[in-house]
Amino acid sequence: xxxxxxxxxxxxxxxxxxxxxxxxxxxxxxxxxxxxxxxxxxxxxxxxxxxxxxxxxxxxxxxxxxxxxxxxxxxxxxxxxxxxxxxxxxxxxxxxxxxxxxxxxxxxxxxxxxxxxxxxxxxxxxxxxxxxxxxxxxxxxxxxxxxxxxxxxxxxxxxxxxxxxxxxxxxxxxxxxxxxxxxxxxxxxxxxxxxxxxxxxxxxxxxxxxxxxxxxxxxxxxxxxxxxxxxxxxxxxxxxxxxxxxxxxxxxxxxxxxxxxxxxxxxxxxxxxxxxxxxxxxxxxxxxxxxxxxxxxxxxxxxxxxxxxxxxxxxxxx
Amino acid sequence: xxxxxxxxxxxxxxxxxxxxxxxxxxxxxxxxxxxxxxxxxxxxxxxxxxxxxxxxxxxxxxxxxxxxxxxxxxxxxxxxxxxxxxxxxxxxxxxxxxxxxxxxxxxxxxxxxxxxxxxxxxxxxxxxxxxxxxxxxxxxxxxxxxxxxxxxxxxxxxxxxxxxxxxxxxxxxxxxxxxxxxxxxxxxxxxxxxxxxxxxxxxxxxxxxxxxxxxxxxxxxxxxxxxxxxxxxxxxxxxxxxxxxxxxxxxxxxxxxxxxxxxxxxxxxxxxxxxxxxxxxxxxxxxxxxxxxxxxxxxxxxxxxxxxxxxxxxxxxxxxxxxxxxxxxxxxxxxxxxxxxxxxxxxxxxxxxxxxxxxxxxxxxxxxxxxxxxxxxxxxxxxxxxxxxxxxxxxxxxxxxxxxxxxxxxxxxxxxxxxxxxxxxxxxxxxxxxxxxxxxxxxxxxxxxxxxxxxxxxxxxxxxxxxxxxxxxxxxxxxxxxxxxxxxxxxxxxxxxxxxxxxxxxxxxxxxxxxxxxxxxxxxxxxxxxxxxxxxxxxxxxxxxxxxxxxxx
Numbered sequence: 001x002x003x004x005x006x007x008x009x010x011x012x013x014x015x016x017x018x019x020x021x022x023x024x025x026x027x028x029x030x031x032x033x034x035x036x037x038x039x040x041x042x043x044x045x046x047x048x049x050x051x052x053x054x055x056x057x058x059x060x061x062x063x064x065x066x067x068x069x070x071x072x073x074x075x076x077x078x079x080x081x082x083x084x085x086x087x088x089x090x091x092x093x094x095x096x097x098x099x100x101x102x103x104x105x106x107x108x109x110x111x112x113x114x115x116x117x118x119x120x121x122x123x124x125x126x127x128x129x130x131x132x133x134x135x136x137x138x139x140x141x142x143x144x145x146x147x148x149x150x151x152x153x154x155x156x157x158x159x160x161x162x163x164x165x166x167x168x169x170x171x172x173x174x175x176x177x178x179x180x181x182x183x184x185x186x187x188x189x190x191x192x193x194x195x196x197x198x199x200x201x202x203x204x205x206x207x208x209x210x211x212x213x214x215x216x217x218x219x220x221x222x223x224x225x226x227x228x229x230x231x232x233x234x235x236x237x238x239x240x241x242x243x244x245x246x247x248x249x250x251x252x253x254x255x256x257x258x259x260x261x262x263x264x265x266x267x268x269x270x271x272x273x274x275x276x277x278x279x280x281x282x283x284x285x286x287x288x289x290x291x292x293x294x295x296x297x298x299x300x301x302x303x304x305x306x307x308x309x310x311x312x313x314x315x316x317x318x
Numbered sequence: 319x320x321x322x323x324x325x326x327x328x329x330x331x332x333x334x335x336x337x338x339x340x341x342x343x344x345x346x347x348x349x350x351x352x353x354x355x356x357x358x359x360x361x362x363x364x365x366x367x368x369x370x371x372x373x374x375x376x377x378x379x380x381x382x383x384x385x386x387x388x389x390x391x392x393x394x395x396x397x398x399x400x401x402x403x404x405x406x407x408x409x410x411x412x413x414x415x416x417x418x419x420x421x422x423x424x425x426x427x428x429x430x431x432x433x434x435x436x437x438x439x440x441x442x443x444x445x446x447x448x449x450x451x452x453x454x455x456x457x458x459x460x461x462x463x464x465x466x467x468x469x470x471x472x473x474x475x476x477x478x479x480x481x482x483x484x485x486x487x488x489x490x491x492x493x494x495x496x497x498x499x500x501x502x503x504x505x506x507x508x509x510x511x512x513x514x515x516x517x518x519x520x521x522x523x524x525x526x527x528x529x530x531x532x533x534x535x536x537x538x539x540x541x542x543x544x545x546x547x548x549x550x551x552x553x554x555x556x557x558x559x560x561x562x563x564x565x566x567x568x569x570x571x572x573x574x575x576x577x578x579x580x581x582x583x584x585x586x587x588x589x590x591x592x593x594x595x596x597x598x599x600x601x602x603x604x605x606x607x608x609x610x611x612x613x614x615x616x617x618x619x620x621x622x623x624x625x626x627x628x629x630x631x632x633x634x635x636x637x638x639x640x641x642x643x644x645x646x647x648x649x650x651x652x653x654x655x656x657x658x659x660x661x662x663x664x665x666x667x668x669x670x671x672x673x674x675x676x677x678x679x680x681x682x683x684x685x686x687x688x689x690x691x692x693x694x695x696x697x698x699x700x701x702x703x704x705x706x707x708x709x710x711x712x713x714x715x716x717x718x719x720x721x722x723x724x725x726x727x728x729x730x731x732x733x734x735x736x737x738x739x740x741x742x743x744x745x746x747x748x749x750x751x752x753x754x755x756x757x758x759x760x761x762x763x764x765x766x767x768x769x770x771x772x773x774x775x776x777x778x779x780x781x782x783x784x785x786x787x788x789x790x791x792x793x794x795x796x797x798x799x800x801x802x803x804x805x806x807x808x809x810x811x812x813x814x815x816x817x818x819x820x821x822x823x824x825x826x827x828x829x830x831x832x833x834x835x836x837x838x839x840x841x842x843x844x845x846x847x848x849x850x851x852x853x854x855x856x857x858x859x860x861x862x863x864x865x866x867x868x869x870x871x
Contacts (some may be wrong), residue, residue: 033865212385214426221380222492223414236431283380312431 004314018131022293023075027068031283036060038085040280051161059089069236071286080287085279090287098291099262100171101268104184105253108191113246120203120242125230140280151263158186158216160166169264174176187264191257192211202245206238213237239310255292323357323548328500329397329532330356330379336391337374339716348387349374358499359530363547363564364580365537366742367773372536376502379534380417381409391745397499414441414512422505422752424485427733428477434485435473438492453484460491464521481677483514487521493870494525500532507542511635511800520544520844520857522689530589538773540579541846545853552576557579564850578775580848585778587785589826590810592625598662598763598792599623601647601680608646608657616642617653619817626761627788629795630827631805633841634815635783640798642818644764647796648680660762676809678708681755687747690737697724697750698735704757723753745776749783756787762794769804781808802845804828814838 038054039046055061059070074081079088119139123132142150159167165185174182205229210216219233256272269288276284308314337349349371356362364372374387379403382434383389388822394401396417408709413419416700421427429437441455448456454473461469464487476487480855486506493501507515523546537547543550544565550567551573552559558860560573571577601624617639624630632640645651645663647658649669658665661680668674691700698720705711707718721731727749739747739757747766755763765784769777789794805826806811812829814837815821822835834842844853 047516196728214421214423215429217384218419219423219440220431221377221413221419221443223412224440225410232432233429237429310723313478316476316479 007241007308011304012303014273015301018297019039021298023290024068025070026140026286026289028064030286033065033280033282035280037280041084060295063097069152075287075290080290083284084281088314090198090283092282093284094269094288094291095222097267097269097272100266101257101270103180104187104191104257104268106252107181107184107188107249108253109196111188111248112192113199114290115192116199116246117203118281119196120200121207121230121235122232123200124204124207124211125226127204132204136198139200143191143197147190147194147257148259148263150193151260154186154190155263156191167264168257169266171267184264184266187257187260187266190263192254195253199242199245199249203238203242206241207234210234210237223296236310240307243306244303247299249304251296251299254295327357327359329358329360330354331395332375332379332392333395334392335375335378335379335394337371337387338390339387341386345388345390347390349378351392351654352553352556354379354551356500356534357508358532360520360549361526361533361535361547363535363537363550363555365541365543366539366553366559366773367538369555372538372553373504373558374551375512376419376534376536379500380413380419383414389763403552406818409644414498415445415447415496416498416499417440418496418498420486420489420501420503420506423509424489424506425477425482425509426800427489428485432475433474434488434492438473438488440496441492442495442611445496455497455692457491457495459524460489460494463525464488464491465517466491479594481514483510483517486510486514486518488519490522490525494531497529498531500534503533503535505537508539512802512846513540513635514606515846516844516853518857519853522546523853524596528583534724539846541848541852544615544845544848544850552579560649567852568848579762585781585808587808590628591629591825592811597626599659600626600661601796602659602662603643603647604657605660605769606643606646606653608642608651608653610651615654616818617646619656620815620818620820621656622813622820622823624762624794624796625791626794629808630811630813631797631799631809632813632815633799633802633805635800635841637817638815639818643777643815644682644689644766644796644798647764648682649786675706675835679716679757679759679762681756681763682758683748683751683763683765683768685749685771685792687744687771690751691747691754693739695734695738696718697739697742700750701753701757709810710759719757722832723757724789729753734844740767741775745779748772748776749782752780752783752787759838761792761797764796766798767800768797769800770801779806784808787790800843814841833834 036055038051038058038060042051042054050062059067062070071081078091082089083093086093105177119135123135126132158164166183167186170189171180172184211234216229216233219229224233238260255270257268258274260266261268261271262274269291273285273288275281276288320807324486332352332354333348334351336351338345339348352371352375354362354375358478364375367841368860374384377384378389378394379396380396381396389402393400393615399408399412401412407866421514425678428434435454435457438457439448439450442448442453442456443450447453458469463772466472466487468811472484472488480488490506507518510518511642519542525531529708532624533546537543541693549561552573554575559575560567560571562570562572565626566578582702603620603622604690606617607615607618609615612739620639620643620769622630632643634640642651646653649665649667649672651666657667660676665676698717701723702711702720703717705723706716709719709758711719720735724731724734729749734746737748743751751768768784769780772780781804784795788795797805797809809826812823812826813820814829814835816837821837822829828836830842832839843856849855
């Protein structure tokens with residue numbers, strides 16, 4: 001197992017380097033935007049002198065590398081500076097929202113991943129039957145529809161016509177978990193519909209891909225039932241590609257949910273990012289981008305490790 | 319039918335079996351009316367070239383049609399149950415319990431995700447014949463009977479932790495788990511070394527005998543089937559050629575096709591001696607050591623010379639370092655110590671440091687022509703590219719050269735110029751591989767097991783072609799093989815390798831006459847012979863406990 005730990009550490013190191021490169025890209029992408037925080041804070045009526053004075057005060061007139069290192073050393077300990085608009089620390093602005101986004105993503109993932117994999121196994125078993133085709137068409141339809149459209153459709157049918165769930169996912173302090181789950185059910189369901197198809201189809205493909213293997217034929221010739229052939233003989237060897245797709249979709253659930261948050265007025269980080277870009281709140285933009293990048297890298301790392309852990313050749317060396 | 323088996327003991331009866339395969343949007347016949355009768359305890363050898371339908375018939379005996387095939391006619395009656403009309407679940411309940419299957423490649427046929435013993439116990443537990451722990455104990459007992467090392471422990475390993483010969487025995491044990499009435503052995507030893515093969519053959523024969531299990535033994539190797547079968551049936555392109563008891567079939571084959579199969583091993587060319595006029599060897603391997611990245615040493619002080627126009631056969635079990643030596647010569651794997659000389663000049667160890675002229679001298683022909691040729695590239699490009707790269711040919715000169723090369727390998731240029739590899743047969747693909755090596759105009763070619771994936775008749779054609787090319791073009795061959803029959807027919811000199819070392823080398827006639835190095839002796843005596851008593855005699859000579867020791871390395 002020492003080899004495995006080594007491997008994980010190596011990947012983690014590579015992930016950190018990637019994150020560093022991304023941090024440089026983010027920093028400079030934001031630098032390239034016209035105007036700076038000083039101009040934004042003071043508005044259009046400001047004189048040259050006041051802007052210069054504020055720059056001096058905010059440290060914006062220092063060379064870029066000093067500012068980058070300053071920002072990076074803060075970011076490492078979770079200090080992304082202060083919001084250019086409210087003057088609050090950036091973490092106070094987006095920290096809670098990020099937790100909200102994680103909650104919504106986890107909610108959707110807990111529903112979607114088991115559903116997708118179960119469906120994938122079932123359609124692999126019933127491949128080329130009516131059930132397979134119907135499941136394919138339905139999931140493809142849901143993946144092909146824009147999220148906001150799906151969101152509004154769900155609101156129409158499950159909130160307006162049949163008021164089962166609230167249409168707006170507003171949160172307040174001290175809500176019970178049940179209340180929370182009820183409030184956020186519709187956005188979570190929207191996300192489930194969006195990500196299920198991808199994972200289900202990959203599960204199906206990965207399993208069917210293995211069905212031509214000699215060991216599958218061997219299992220069949222041992223009299224193993226078709227259901228058991230799939231679940232016990234094919235699935236354990238299909239995890240690597242499935243885990244990769246699951247990780248990609250989880251990353252999407254965290255970083256790609258802006259539209260869903262807007263539709264359901266959900267206080268997530270995606271909405272915060274859009275607001276910040278519109279208002280040139282650069283520290284917030286940088287912080288949110290870096291958090292997204294870290295999420296992506298971590299999930300991919302988890303997928304790699306997961307794929308390794310499911311490979312008996314690596315788990316049990318000779 | 320020998321008198322040993324009685325009419326009332328018929329276990330399996332196949333009548334006028336017809337099977338079709340789906341190809342290019344139509345169903346074509348692949349088995350065209352085969353009959354087969356098998357009694358309890360009888361071992362029937364099914365023999366024929368690839369494509370003869372042996373495995374298809376084997377699967378059909380379990381009522382199983384592989385994906386893309388269907389049983390389109392005839393009857394298959396197993397112990398009173400008609401399999402062609404039985405429901406899927408009825409057939410399934412026979413499989414594993416009453417009819418079991420042993421596949422060609424145990425390494426590919428064991429599920430990599432589960433321990434061997436868990437796969438073993440799956441069938442008995444599923445059929446409620448034994449509880450899991452009982453089944454495990456029984457598995458250990460079978461492992462012991464099949465002479466697997468550490469029978470109480472080996473089952474708890476994963477398939478990749480066990481060697482090929484051991485896996486093949488474990489698979490035979492798995493087939494025995496429910497004590498079936500019939501086992502289908504589908505080329506169970508084809509992928510194994512000769513020394514390991516003996517082990518497995520002896521183990522299979524013993525256990526089949528002991529439990530009076532009937533078996534269908536599928537193989538393309540006559541000498542193997544002669545050891546195993548009571549009766550032999552010869553197949554050709556989905557049709558039966560003839561059937562007789564083993565002794566009769568070997569001594570007195572009736573049909574021309576059977577006779578041609580029997581005669582295949584007769585090709586021989588005269589042995590050449592080293593030139594005595596002081597000619598330098600074309601390739602000289604001098605004291606090389608090699609290892610793969612981070613691994614243990616796989617070559618240890620390997621030295622041999624290859625003289626112009628001669629064939630040097632390098633033999634040994636898999637893992638003995640034959641192919642690694644070839645990789646060192648071509649520069650794909652730079653040796654850790656020692657050097658490779660070409661006509662007295664030292665070659666740079668890495669192929670990237672070699673000049674074009676040095677590169678052209680070391681051409682390879684590979685074992686699997688299927689994977690060594692790009693399926694999406696036309697023949698003219700496959701052969702033309704090295705001609706272009708090494709000789710700078712273009713336009714009509716290039717086309718002429720490709721035509722010339724196709725002529726050399728006896729393929730009609732106008733017919734094959736624009737074809738793709740998948741449209742060719744195995745033997746034709748191997749010929750294209752030869753033409754590709756020739757295109758560089760080398761003086762020395764490495765042939766890595768070039769005939770081991772081919773049927774005997776086709777392989778003989780390839781050997782004859784290589785021989786003719788050698789005479790016409792003065793080529794030297796390094797011929798890597800584990801098949802000693804091939805060595806007998808074409809080699810001038812033999813190098814025997816074991817565990818990365820050269821244990822013995824010399825002219826062929828000397829190497830094939832005693833006294834031998836003990837390892838050479840083991841290799842030589844392990845090659846199956848047509849005599850049906852060969853295995854029995856050999857086992858008596860070696861003693862049961864000693865046969866496998868070498869094989870488990």
